[in-house]
Amino acid sequence: MVAQAQRWVVLKFGGTSVSRRNRWDTIGRIAAKRMAEENARVLVVVSALSGVTNELLAIGNGDDIAGRVAALVDRHRSFCVELDLDPDAVLGERLAALQALAGDPRTATRPLDWQAEVLAQGELLSSTIGAAYLRTQGHDFGWCDARDWLEAVALPNQSEWAARLAVNCRRDADAGFGGRFAAQPTAMLLSQGFIARHADGGTAVLGRGGSDTSAACFGALLGAARVEIWTDVPGMFSANPREVPDARLLARLDYAEAQEIATTGAKVLHPRSIGPCREARVPMAILDTERPDLPGTRIDASAETVPGVKAISRRDGIVLVSMESIGMWQQVGFLADIFERFRRHGLSVDLIGSSETNVTISLDPSENLVTGNVLEALAADLAEVCRVKVIVPCSAITLVGRGMRSLLHRLSDIWATFGQERVHLISQSSNDLNLTFVIDEADAAGLLPQLHAELIRSGAMPVRAAGVFGPSWRELEVGRAQRRASWWVGRRGQLLARAAEGTPRYVYDLETVREHARVLTGTDAIDRCYFAIKANPHPAILRTLVTEGFGLECVSLGEIEHVFANVPGLSPQRVLFTPSFAPRHEYEAAFGHGVTVTVDNVEALQRWPEVFRGRTVWLRLDLGRGEGHHAKVKTGGVAAKFGLPLARVDAFLDAARAIDLRIGGLHAHLGSGIDDARHWHDVYAQLACLADRIGTVESIDIGGGLPVPYTPESPLFDVALWRSGLEAIKADYPRYRLVVEPGRYLVAEAGVLLLSVTQVVDKDGVRRIGADAGMNALMRPSVYDAYHGIHNLSRLGDEDTLEYDVVGPICESGDVLGFGRPLPAATAEGDVLLVADTGAYGMVMANTYNLRALPAEDVIE
Numbered sequence: 001m002v003a004q005a006q007r008w009v010v011l012k013f014g015g016t017s018v019s020r021r022n023r024w025d026t027i028g029r030i031a032a033k034r035m036a037e038e039n040a041r042v043l044v045v046v047s048a049l050s051g052v053t054n055e056l057l058a059i060g061n062g063d064d065i066a067g068r069v070a071a072l073v074d075r076h077r078s079f080c081v082e083l084d085l086d087p088d089a090v091l092g093e094r095l096a097a098l099q100a101l102a103g104d105p106r107t108a109t110r111p112l113d114w115q116a117e118v119l120a121q122g123e124l125l126s127s128t129i130g131a132a133y134l135r136t137q138g139h140d141f142g143w144c145d146a147r148d149w150l151e152a153v154a155l156p157n158q159s160e161w162a163a164r165l166a167v168n169c170r171r172d173a174d175a176g177f178g179g180r181f182a183a184q185p186t187a188m189l190l191s192q193g194f195i196a197r198h199a200d201g202g203t204a205v206l207g208r209g210g211s212d213t214s215a216a217c218f219g220a221l222l223g224a225a226r227v228e229i230w231t232d233v234p235g236m237f238s239a240n241p242r243e244v245p246d247a248r249l250l251a252r253l254d255y256a257e258a259q260e261i262a263t264t265g266a267k268v269l270h271p272r273s274i275g276p277c278r279e280a281r282v283p284m285a286i287l288d289t290e291r292p293d294l295p296g297t298r299i300d301a302s303a304e305t306v307p308g309v310k311a312i313s314r315r316d317g318i319v320l321v322s323m324e325s326i327g328m329w330q331q332v333g334f335l336a337d338i339f340e341r342f343r344r345h346g347l348s349v350d351l352i353g354s355s356e357t358n359v360t361i362s363l364d365p366s367e368n369l370v371t372g373n374v375l376e377a378l379a380a381d382l383a384e385v386c387r388v389k390v391i392v393p394c395s396a397i398t399l400v401g402r403g404m405r406s407l408l409h410r411l412s413d414i415w416a417t418f419g420q421e422r423v424h425l426i427s428q429s430s431n432d433l434n435l436t437f438v439i440d441e442a443d444a445a446g447l448l449p450q451l452h453a454e455l456i457r458s459g460a461m462p463v464r465a466a467g468v469f470g471p472s473w474r475e476l477e478v479g480r481a482q483r484r485a486s487w488w489v490g491r492r493g494q495l496l497a498r499a500a501e502g503t504p505r506y507v508y509d510l511e512t513v514r515e516h517a518r519v520l521t522g523t524d525a526i527d528r529c530y531f532a533i534k535a536n537p538h539p540a541i542l543r544t545l546v547t548e549g550f551g552l553e554c555v556s557l558g559e560i561e562h563v564f565a566n567v568p569g570l571s572p573q574r575v576l577f578t579p580s581f582a583p584r585h586e587y588e589a590a591f592g593h594g595v596t597v598t599v600d601n602v603e604a605l606q607r608w609p610e611v612f613r614g615r616t617v618w619l620r621l622d623l624g625r626g627e628g629h630h631a632k633v634k635t636g637g638v639a640a641k642f643g644l645p646l647a648r649v650d651a652f653l654d655a656a657r658a659i660d661l662r663i664g665g666l667h668a669h670l671g672s673g674i675d676d677a678r679h680w681h682d683v684y685a686q687l688a689c690l691a692d693r694i695g696t697v698e699s700i701d702i703g704g705g706l707p708v709p710y711t712p713e714s715p716l717f718d719v720a721l722w723r724s725g726l727e728a729i730k731a732d733y734p735r736y737r738l739v740v741e742p743g744r745y746l747v748a749e750a751g752v753l754l755l756s757v758t759q760v761v762d763k764d765g766v767r768r769i770g771a772d773a774g775m776n777a778l779m780r781p782s783v784y785d786a787y788h789g790i791h792n793l794s795r796l797g798d799e800d801t802l803e804y805d806v807v808g809p810i811c812e813s814g815d816v817l818g819f820g821r822p823l824p825a826a827t828a829e830g831d832v833l834l835v836a837d838t839g840a841y842g843m844v845m846a847n848t849y850n851l852r853a854l855p856a857e858d859v860i861e
Ligand SMILES: *Cc1c(COP(=O)(O)O)cnc(C)c1O
Pocket: 532, 534, 535, 553, 555, 578, 669, 671, 672, 673, 703, 704, 705, 706, 741, 742, 743, 744, 745
């Protein structure tokens, strides 16, 4: 006998989780574990074997009833055999019932009650097989008919179809429900999802996604300890992982957020299933049947509210209806009149935007039957009261998360990205959970990965809030690409000794520079690598890279003079000059040095013909778009000052011909920190087409911009993909020399900035660690909101238990190197802090603001 007071845990398994023998072994194992570890009783709710419901739907529609029934009988009999069960003993009665339905006189008219009975057969079969199998495996499982426990309720305005084939269940149990349910003799029970009892005593079904809802209703009625939804994915993600592999597992959500995410995107959990658990305060979990040890997604009322975007989703096929006033907006009842017309056509409205003269609404195809006919009829109807425009197809891109209003300032990059598209409608819900942008469907392609990365970068998606976000899909799928420990971990003693000579101090590891250099030189596809020295012109680094076979790319006469002064014997052929708005004499001097010069506008040729006459130059192009980790590093597109627009190429060629100027190379560098490894392949392809037209081109320079994994969660750059893209495109256009010119990638990870702690202060609950340099030594955090890892080198072994803002000594509020960084609680004055990955755009941007001294610089081998 089981004590009545024991709580229930409800486990739901979907179609793929019940279609294989090993999956049933898993179900048995999980159920037994819950029972043993939590001293709970277990109710397992299952779907039909995968594909079966679709077959039953076809039967319900009268489509080849006899053939389909025979196939279903075979399928279930052979599944019994796979499970070592006797099909006749286990399924004899059930299969007879299925066959009887096929021979029923009701097949002639196929009334709704008959269809519901047909649809119910899938779950009845799968649960019967499962219970029999689990008993043979020694589990104490009983079987119960869900129709004895879940009651359909009729709703006002419900169609007859919905009242039978898409029902809701009663959630208010009578006082005796729990006792009666618990009186069933076995410790564990198996029942069906999707089916319920109709008020007339017959069968009703819950509609698509109904099994989740059944489990939730059981959970609510039983006051269960938990409802677990077992699926074939690890949980809910911050975006659809198939579209955004860097989407993060959502470890913990509150009901409202989960509901919003389930409604606007994630298909993992049916949105209707959350309501019952939410009302009854029953926690939910989404778990992966294949990997039961993963944490999954937990949904409950106690989830602490970390404000921020939790997910981004995209719905396609959205229909926008824009209604322009014909002069009577303010009239009482006007909106009611419009919406009445939507109701008349059976359309439920999703989003609404309005102004003095226009109301625009969206229709979601998953909620509506939006065929051409329906829209035409609607438009005709609306035309009586306003001017109507239907805009299709659109995509709705939705950000979901609590507390979004307080984060609008962090969304500037998101607005900027949308700003490049035509946004038809923006809607923010007053419950502060949902911000939706509606754009043309064609523009939405490929946008989500970019937006997701921007959300993380800006801090709007607080992925470092442990407990809320889990690992990324990519990490879960391919296992975390073994990220090596950084070089400086093994050089701690040496670095502390350097720090003792004075901080702030940059230290560069030349071996790390070499390693990165060899990744790039390791392919035959690339004919020449230049190092963009503006990232770090330290003489030892320049000499190291030249020894590795690199050329040097300079953007000023100062840099040109610096490289010739510091790299003995450097051939001018290995120097490239790519200036921006430089004065005339720098071009003259560069030609004087014999280096390759890049030009990016027609005006220079027209104003200074004598400087360029008879020479050979490379032409820098703007391919019309910019890319990169921050708006300020995008160097293409109309907003950027760099490059000749494609539309001006003919004008440039004319001007060049007039002064006998030869174009020996084409160049494009569109930004920095570009994550998409295909980018450079595409740039080469575009430039090669143009080069074919020009005729004199020998070299194609596809720029730099390779990214660096600054944050712990940033994906490692897929060098192999980058390389294979270049090899493929080089094979297509072998006649050009392929040139690259990275800066950051070669040196960022090779450098660290060492600082000393000055003061540790707690102000109104915000803990701050002060360092002896901040934005004067490293501008990137204040200029680009850049992230750099910050570590207490003096206490490297200590656990990082407290969160601190790490700030510098400059009199500016923006003087913050990192917000909310976990560091040891014992951090104190005199400790050495290490700011990681600062070898690129670190020292070169340092300044003496507040008259603080520049950092020192060291290299180590
Ligand atoms: C800065 C710059 C580079 C290097 O960019 P990274 O992002 O550091 O790789 C390459 N080419 C030109 C013209 C540049 O101005």
